[in-house]
Amino acid sequence: MYMIEGKIKMIEVSATKLRNNLFDYLDKVSGGETIIIRRNNHEVARLVPTQQKDWREKMRIKPKLLVAPELLVQPMEDVWEDYT
Numbered sequence: 001m002y003m004i005e006g007k008i009k010m011i012e013v014s015a016t017k018l019r020n021n022l023f024d025y026l027d028k029v030s031g032g033e034t035i036i037i038r039r040n041n042h043e044v045a046r047l048v049p050t051q052q053k054d055w056r057e058k059m060r061i062k063p064k065l066l067v068a069p070e071l072l073v074q075p076m077e078d079v080w081e082d083y084t
Contacts, residue, residue: 010036012035013038032049
């Protein structure tokens with residue numbers, strides 16, 4: 001079962017199902033999934049990957065620059081004139 005927390009998909013599994021299919025779930029965790037473990041319908045633990053993927057790769061909307069990159073690094077001379 002998948003649940004969505006924020007925008008991150010997580011697998012939700014009972015402790016019994018995890019015990020019976022441990023290596024399958026470990027493969028999913030090593031692939032980047034987070035697994036929520038429940039006992040008696042209460043969350044008791046989470047399995048998370050040891051190496052988190054870069055958050056930028058998970059972004060669905062890629063930011064776009066509205067100006068050319070060269071304009072971002074140009075000094076704003078008119079602002080500094082008041083301080084000289």
